[in-house]
């Protein structure tokens with residue numbers, strides 16, 4: 138059989154269909170409290186959504202759906218939970234095939250083996266507008282590690298590479314994924330935490346350096362200013378999918394430091410645990426490579442959460458094989474131009490690629506006059522959509538010419554004959570309830586005079 142990244146579309150589809158059926162019917166539908174309730178509420182049977190097409194009909198969900206009142210405890214509903222009768226939660230791995238005979242002869246020891254593989258024991262923290270734990274079982278960590286070994290292939294790294302990470306020591310999925318990837322690939326990885334990377338660079342001849350996307354250029358500049366030896370670095374991994382500006386600034390600083398390393402992005406979408414990477418052959422030009430047998434990746438209309446054919450959409454994913462926190466149709470808050478199945482023009486891999494990703498674009502952190510806050514634009518859109526007192530609307534993210542503060546402007550067009558100021562007051566009140574803040578300004582306009590422009594979506598402009 139062709140290796141994981143060279144399979145034919147037919148082979149990938151067959152594999153994906155089987156994995157979706159197994160994950161939905163055997164794992165998520167019976168054992169996820171959140172999805173059990175949601176499927177019941179939607180009147181759907183597990184079997185009816187256990188295909189890629191069936192899944193695509195499910196409205197996507199995000200942190201706000203799982204934790205509607207902002208309490209992170211709601212995220213526990215995504216964790217697969219086997220009750221007393223459900224201890225035979227299906228898990229992958231050799232340890233679960235072995236006890237076949239013991240299952241009947243010694244149910245107690247069978248239960249112990251199953252629990253060791255299906256009990257969540259490790260947690261990372263995710264979330265954009267709130268922080269919630271993401272649970273992993275031992276088999277989940279194994280899956281993250283195996284995907285990590287593949288990530289190394291995509292990045293063009295091998296066990297001969299020595300990696301130094303300048304990421305802050307935080308319990309994020311990205312930090313965990315890199316650590317398990319190095320473990321699985323057999324590469325030494327030193328991650329002393331943020332500013333201490335300079336010490337690690339003195340200790341080893343690093344060939345790969347990991348820097349955070351939001352401070353990539355600054356991090357390399359600081360290391361260079363401190364005289365940290367980086368002459369052996371041939372790869373700079375940018376953790377968190379850099380913007381074009383962040384990437385350009387990094388390349389400039391690398392040039393200034395006399396380094397000609399290949400810059401490649403590594404990204405874990407929020408809530409997910411597998412790290413996607415850009416292939417070395419493309420030098421970062423062909424998008425993030427995904428794992429078709431371990432996840433389904435899609436884009437949806439950011440305003441409605443429905444399937445879309447539009448150019449830009451919110452990245453939504455379904456995990457295949459995860460048994461702790463298990464995500465179906467998960468809204469990541471990232472926006473991408475497209476998810477393409479076309480063969481990568483640079484490396485010829487056949488895996489789907491996410492192109493033009495803008496991390497967290499739907500939950501930007503705005504430096505409003507009241508302070509810096511993440512603003513969930515999906516929540517803003519859902520307050521404004523489908524109201525009888527609003528005929529049309531736009532949300533504009535702007536910057537004040539007066540003091541440089543970010544602004545969240547809501548433009549409303551009330552229906553003909555409606556009380557415009559009452560609508561403005563009602564919208565402001567509902568936004569405060571749902572999003573936790575008041576817009577900088579509510580502007581009442583007439584239909585046809587609302588702002589237009591290129592933005593995240595048709596109605597959310599930046």
Ligand SMILES: [Zn+2]
Nearest residue numbers: 416481483484
């Ligand atoms: Zn490629």
